[in-house]
Amino acid sequence: MKSLFKKGVFLPLLFLAQPFFIGELFSQTVWAPYQRQLWVRTTAVNSVYDSAYVGKYHTTYDDDVRINVGALAFEYGITDRLTVDLQTGFGKLGRTQLIDRYFGTLTSPEQPDKYGIIDSRAGLRYKVLDEYDFDSIWVPTVSVRLGGIKKGDYDRNPQALGDGANGAEVNIYLGKDFNIWGLGALGEWSYRKREKPVPDDVLYYGALYKRFFDSFIFIVGSRGQIGQGGYAFADPKGTPPLNLIQIDTPSIAPFGTDWYNYYLEHERPAWGRKEIYHNLEVSLGYTDKYGNYYNFFYSHTYSGYNTAILRTFGFLINFPFNL
Numbered sequence: 001m002k003s004l005f006k007k008g009v010f011l012p013l014l015f016l017a018q019p020f021f022i023g024e025l026f027s028q029t030v031w032a033p034y035q036r037q038l039w040v041r042t043t044a045v046n047s048v049y050d051s052a053y054v055g056k057y058h059t060t061y062d063d064d065v066r067i068n069v070g071a072l073a074f075e076y077g078i079t080d081r082l083t084v085d086l087q088t089g090f091g092k093l094g095r096t097q098l099i100d101r102y103f104g105t106l107t108s109p110e111q112p113d114k115y116g117i118i119d120s121r122a123g124l125r126y127k128v129l130d131e132y133d134f135d136s137i138w139v140p141t142v143s144v145r146l147g148g149i150k151k152g153d154y155d156r157n158p159q160a161l162g163d164g165a166n167g168a169e170v171n172i173y174l175g176k177d178f179n180i181w182g183l184g185a186l187g188e189w190s191y192r193k194r195e196k197p198v199p200d201d202v203l204y205y206g207a208l209y210k211r212f213f214d215s216f217i218f219i220v221g222s223r224g225q226i227g228q229g230g231y232a233f234a235d236p237k238g239t240p241p242l243n244l245i246q247i248d249t250p251s252i253a254p255f256g257t258d259w260y261n262y263y264l265e266h267e268r269p270a271w272g273r274k275e276i277y278h279n280l281e282v283s284l285g286y287t288d289k290y291g292n293y294y295n296f297f298y299s300h301t302y303s304g305y306n307t308a309i310l311r312t313f314g315f316l317i318n319f320p321f322n323l
Contacts, residue, residue, distance in 0.1 A: 028085070029186055030143045030175035032125055033077035038321045041073040043089070045314040053304040055232045057240075062101060065159060065308070066094035069118060081127040085147075088120035091154070091161045116154025119162045123147020123169075131176060145171040149194065156271060163271045167194030182211035186221065197272030199229035207281070217285040222278060223299065230274035232306070235264055276305035279312075293318040 033039045047067040051060040071089030078084060092115050099108035125145040132141075149167040156164045174187035188205035207221020237260075283297035295316045301309045 028075075028125075028145070028171070028173065028188075030127075030141045030173035032083040032127065032143065033075055033320065035077045035080050036323045037077045038323055039073075039075040039318055040321065041075070041316055041318040043069075043071040043073070043314060043316040045069045045071070045312060047310045047312040049301075049308040049310050052308045053306060056305055058309075061096075061098040063096045063098055064094075065096050065098070067161065068092045068094070069161070071118070081130075083125040083127075084123070085125065085145075086120075086122045089118045091116060091118045091152075093154075093159055093161055096159075111159060114155055114159075114161070116161055117152045118154070119152045119164070120150045121147055121169075122150075123171075125171075125173075137179070140174050140176040143173040145169075145173065147171070149192070151195075156269075160271075163194065163198045165194040165198040165271065167192060167198070169193070184209050184211070186219070197230070197269060199227050199272065199274055201275075202226045202228060215287050217287075219281070219283045219285070221281050223281055224276070224278040226276050227274035227305075230272050231268065232274060234268045234270045234273055236268075273306045275307050276303075277301050277307040278303040279310070291320045 045068070047069075048064050049061075050064045051058065069089050069091035071087065073085065073087040075083055075085045092113060093111075095111060095113045097108060097110040123145050124147070125143050127141065127143045129139060129142040131139050147169050149165075149169065151164045151166050152162060154161045154164065169190055169192040171188060171190040175184070177184040186205070186207045186209065188203070190203040192201045192203060194200070203223075203225050205221060205223045207219050209217050209219040211217050279299045279301050281297060281299040283295050285293060285295040287293050293316075295318075297312075297314050297316075299310070299312045301307065301311075
């Protein structure tokens with residue numbers, strides 16, 4: 001495969017990977033504010049990638065793609081069990097030229113800086129079970145959330161800050177403090193449905209944590225997405241071994257372009273691709289004497305399909321207010 005990339009055979013495929021980092025940016029857990037308590041959470045994220053999985057194939061770019069996002073989230077406890085949340089943010093996709101090879105004889109167009117409001121979320125979360133209401137060591141805390149997704153205003157071509165589609169999601173959050181050595185576990189399972197042609201997704205998260213020195217918590221886990229549909233390549237001619245064949249399609253005047261490119265633009269946009277990713281996450285959190293929570297986190301994509309191999313650093317602060 002490396003020789004094919006060097007010859008530029010896969011040149012049209014290199015623009016298909018879209019960064020996906022919203023899981024880290026808007027991550028929630030089973031625990032939520034109590035009645036008449038407001039949590040205000042600010043998050044800053046820096047993600048970088050210079051390689052991606054295009055279909056199942058790994059490829060490397062000649063320039064880094066940098067994404068910087070600031071987000072703001074509000075969670076309010078209507079009751080001790082019922083919580084409403086709202087999350088939004090603003091992002092920048094840095095200027096980049098993915099391909100610049102052979103002394104400038106093989107290049108891709110340089111993409112300028114792009115800015116925009118990222119996909120926003122709002123929902124209701126209900127705590128079905130609270131482990132502290134039971135004497136059993138086996139009962140976890142379980143919350144269920146129903147929410148909606150409002151697409152952002154960013155440009156989706158050729159790289160984007162998200163998939164740019166409205167939708168809805170259901171989330172199940174799990175948590176369990178083992179009450180021994182400061183150990184515990186966190187989990188999430190979600191199903192996300194959005195406007196076509198963006199495929200449905202199953203999302204997951206699982207982690208173990210360790211509390212120490214009363215105020216610190218260390219968390220290690222994995223977060224991922226498993227696409228439930230979509231196509232492997234937006235351009236069918238890019239599917240191996242068809243990518244090895246040079247096929248020129250005739251131009252059709254009424255469309256202003258050849259019929260094949262017209263078909264790709266209107267029927268097979270890049271955001272209709274199937275996307276799978278699996279990320280390793282580690283974080284260190286600290287709670288001060290006022291209840292403010294600070295967290296540094298890092299994640300790295302270790303496996304995927306049609307996804308960028310992201311290296312993400314982030315920092316969040318959660319401020320609780322009793323109203």
